[in-house]
Amino acid sequence: MTLTRDTDRAIRRRESVFERLAAFSFRNRWRALLLWVVVVAGITVASTAAGSAYHNDFSLPGTDSQRAATVLERHGSAQADATVQIVVRAPDGIRDGAVERRVKGMLGEVSGLPSVTAVRGPYEDAAAVSRDGTAGYATVTLDGEAENVPKEHVRKIIDTAGSIEGDGLETAAGGDAVRGAEESEGGAAEGAGILGALVILVFLFGSLVAASLPVVTALFAVGSSIGLIALASHLADVADFTPPIMMLVGLGVGIDYALLIFSRYRGELLRGATSEDATRRALDAAGRTVFFAGCTVIIALMGLVALGLGSLQGVALAVALTVLVTMAASLTLLPALLGLCGYRLRRQVEKRAAKARAKGRTEGARWRRWATGVQRRPWAALLVSVVALGALAAPALDMRLGFADAGNDAETKTSRQAYDMLAEGFGPGFNGPLIVVVDGSDAGKSTGNGARRTAGTGAADTASQVRDVLERTPGVAATTPPVPTEDGSVATVIVFPDSAPQAVETSRLVDRLRDDVLPPLEQRTRTDLFVGGSTAATEDFASTVSYRMPLFVAMVVGLSALLLLVVFRSVLIPVKAAILNLVSIGAALGAITLVFQHGWFGVEPGPIEAFIPVMIFAIVFGLSMDYEVFLLSRIHEEWERTEDPQGAVREGLAATGKVITAAAAIMIVVFAAFVLSPDRMLQQFGLGLAVAILLDAVVIRCLIVPAVMQLLGRSAWWLPSWLRRALPKVELEHH
DSSP states (O other): OOOHHHHHHHHHOOOOHHHHHHHHHTTTTHHHHHHHHHHHHHHHHHHHOOOOOOOOOOTTSSSSHHHHHHHHTTTOGGGGOOEEEEEEEOOOTTSSSHHHHHHHHHHHHHHEEEEEEEOHHHHHHHBOOTTSEEEEHHHHHHHOOOGGSOOOHHHHHHHHHTOBBHHHHHEEESSHHHHHHHHHOOHHHHHHHHHHHHHHHHHHOOHHHHHHHHHHHHHHHHHHHHHHHHHHTTOOOOOOTHHHHHHHHHHHHHHHHHHHHHHHHHHHHHHHHHOOOHHHHHHHHHHHHHHHHHHHHHHHHHHHHHTTHHHHHHHHHHHHHHHHHHHHHHHHHHHHHHTHHHHHHHHHHHHHHHHHHHTOOOOHHHHEEEHHHHHHHHHHHHHHHHHHHHHHHHHGOOEEHHHHHHOGGGGTTHHHHHHHHHHHHHGGGGGGGGGEEOOOOOOBBTTTTTOOOOHHHHHHHHHHHHHHHHHHHHHHHEEEOOOOOOTTTTEEEEEEESSTTSSSSHHHHHIIIIIIIIHHHHHHHHHHEEEEEEHHHHHHHHHHHHHHHHHHHHHHHHHHHHHHHHHOOHHHHHHHHHHEEEEEHHHHHHHHIIIIIOOOOOOOOOOETTHHHHHHHHHHHHHHHHHHHHHHHHHHHHHHHHHHHHHHHHHHHHHHHHHHHHHHHHHHHHHHHOOOOOOHHHHHHHHHHEEEEHIIIIIIIIIHHHHHHHGGGGGGGGOOOOHHHOOOOOOOSSO
């Protein structure tokens, strides 16, 4: 008896943290499930009661556009607030008596609506009427930034503007506030993704109960994460597009992690283990992989915080929290669900296995034959794969970063209609004006001859000189007279390019103004001149992302490679993993460029959202480690057991090929479903993630990895002796 008791104590001492966690959740399954239900319900109730305070902060301290915005806000300029353009068009001319009465009546109603501070119509401003007199616009000034004005107030403006349409009179409302108010709530994409994932899981396991467990785990994790971020939005800047991104990543990662654990659980049941032992062994093996992979994703996302890109930091923290909660649900909630459904799952697993044996099917036989075929011709598999991925990645070299504007919206939206009417009546550059800010607020500055001047007079005089120079600048279609701020110390000149906001020519004009045109004026007048406005801010954001991207990539790749070095105790495997992940991400960005920038498949051509490359890189690089670690851990296990490098690759792929393919298929379905979203940013995000996972699971894991491992042979596991002694021992498999 004493020997048995001592042996039991020794076994318990050897149990890993993951085994103990699994045992606790399994034995206290009802408590664990109830705790998760209470947590999700409590978070949901609290977030519903508190509401959300999402805020888009695209400020970039130190950039020209940000300095321009800061000066305007500090000196009380109305141009610091959002505006709505109400565009009217009539074939008989907008100065026709009947048309003028209808338009003035409508603008009078708009002036009395909530959030409206001023309305300036085409009949008070001759510049607001097209040359042929058939089109004009009114500027409606709102009482705050576009994202902070209630959407219902903006929708009221849209409805009021549209109320006078008919008898040849057309109206449309444009501006950032209008685009935000027209955004769809979504939901169809998420539902389609969940349904597609459930179908794949049912096909994989042959059981609705087994298929539902990963989905339920993911839904619990996503539900609690969204509520937490809604509460956190009151304390920090979190962009309003964060929830759908969290849902997209949470569903994909949640189902993926739960599937890896459940697949190992199923394998242990087939080996004759009890439900509790199968759960403990599954978490001890696959649970470690999930933990490592989740930490890698979080590290990659934390790299985004170092970029210092306003709302992107909030998005990165939100998605990292989602991955963390998803990882916790996979390691605590899933064992409890396995305990609740243990008997039914065992019966279904054994029944399905018996049918497979009756038909003469062996687990992993097809993948073993596939690996053997690749190993026979490793150079052919490697070269064909690399050339194909390189060809797909090539368009990414020509990627133009920016932000979609109303010109990329559907033609049925009023924002797109206003965009087209303004472009036709006033020129393409009218939809993306530049704001040149003349800051004469420093009264202590001296003029060229050493005399002092009054701030207000200096700003007005300089603004007139600036306008004269701008009108003669190539690429400028028109300018407006200087508009002073309330205190008169700052003035603005609005510049209309002769090209569209997203055109390369407009980008070159911004650079020309900042580098060549305005600096001589600054030196001559001793006045600060800034180029601002949404178009200039987009250029600044895109250039900042491009400038900081190499440091971000180096940091994420370096940390991830270091983790792989410690886990697999190999120099070449981390290098191989980093290179292959970069190739798959490059190919995904190339696919996005072809579809959204070059307009393949009928998509409206336009720039790639400026933060899409860094977000996709962070998320895909982390997710790719799931399959890398899952596959290589099994290969490493076989290598340590047999020291046969070729056999280890075959057995590793045979053991994991089916699971990796199914997990990838689920993530592809979930991500690709977001291409159905009406939001262009989510479409790009969904397509990029889906393509990256597809290439990673099919081309890299099934072709390139077996080929490279075959060519490397024993050297794949080479590690200098001095480094072997220095590195800590970290095991993915508990012995």
